[in-house]
Amino acid sequence: MAIPLYYSFRNLWTRRLTTALTIAGMALVVFVFAAILMLAEGLQKTLVETGSYDNVVIIRKASKSEVQSGIERGHASIIEVQPETALGPDSRRLIAKEIVVLINLPKRGSDKPSHVVIRGISEVSMKIRPQIKIAEGRFPKPGSSEIMAGQSVAKRFKGGGLGEILRFGMRDWTVVGIFDAGNTGFSSEIWGDAEQLMQAFRRPVYSSVILKLRDSLEFDNLKQRLESDPRLTVDVLRETKYYEEQSEMMAKFLRILGLSLTIIFSLGAVIGAMITMYAAVANRVGEIGTLRALGFQRRSILTAFLAESLLLGFIGGCAGLFFASFLQLFTVSTMNFQTFSELAFSFSLTFEILYQSMAFGLIMGFVGGVLPAFRASRMNIVEALRAS
Secondary structure (H helix, E strand, C coil): CCCCCHHHHHHHCCHHHEEEEEEHHHHHHHHHHHHHHHHHHHHHHHHHHHHHHHHEEEECCCCCCHCCCCCCHHHHHHHHHHCCCCCCCCCEEEEEEEEEEEEEEEEEECCCCEEEEEECCCCHHHCCCCCCEEEECCCCCCCCEEEEEEEHHHECCCCCCCCCEECCEEEEEEEEEEECCCCCCCHEEEEEEEEHHHHHHCCCCCCEEEEEECHHHHHHHHHHHHHCCCCCCCCEEEEEEEEEEEEHHHHHHHHHHHHHHHHHHHHHHHHHHHHHHHHHHHHHHHHHHHHHHHHCCCCHHHHHHHHHHHHHHHHHHHHHHHHHHHHHCCEEEEEEECEEEEEEECCCCCCCHHHHHHHHHHHHHHHHHHHHHHHHHCCCCHHHHHHC
């Protein structure tokens, strides 16, 4: 004979204060656990969405990022004539030779310096990235000292706003446009004319060559030809794969950090749940004896007390996820370990994070309640009734 689930609900409600404190502790742990996973997911989502599946990034062999890469002009010319490259409406090849460098800019409000990516582009760069739109101002004139900033840079850094002037590379650069890159890494970059930036930074080589495929299925042919060409020493990656690799190190660090913090916090929450359940057993010795005398088996007593503990974990998990969901309204920034530049992104809550967080809450409830439940189920009927 099983004990109704209502029995567990009633007992939790009877001990409202201790129940609330235990739930609050579990909710805090689930909140921290979910927040770290959302942070790592948001970082990966931002960088992966930066790339396009039909675009190909070509960088120097063994380079981890465009910042570390260098492609000579002659090599770029060889890449430029590959037959897999798509053509635009004007019959021009959709290929962009770009330069990527880092500069230090002070943040608005704090003056704290941070690395920002400067990307040298051409007119084709916008055509192969149709997701990027001019939000304010206009596109920089080719051959000029004009630049445009991503919305994140414009908001967070001094000199990044429309009409403001930045000084780097021994020159003054005027911000003539703000571009909307959505939730992508491009929002944390500043773009200008590639040739002008190469002169300013005295860099004779490009950082990368980006091309759009005429047919996505031709990627393997292009990759094999370029990587086996004895004249070149390059790695060929889909743009989505390239930016996914950019996020791996930082996302792994965040998950390890989150797991470490969660384990520390969860020990306190589990101990709290255990104390609550042991107190429940101590206060209901006579009640347990009566249940056994009425014919309820040890298994039923064990299940009823475990159900109470699992309910604590479930409610704590729901509460923690509820408050964690509001983190999606905030944008944070951190340093990308691959490029050593600042990257702005938002928390991202996914179904996988939902069930992992709920499972974690239930595990805390189970671990905190299993020993008290066993103690309750093993009580002797006569001694329990006598104690009452």
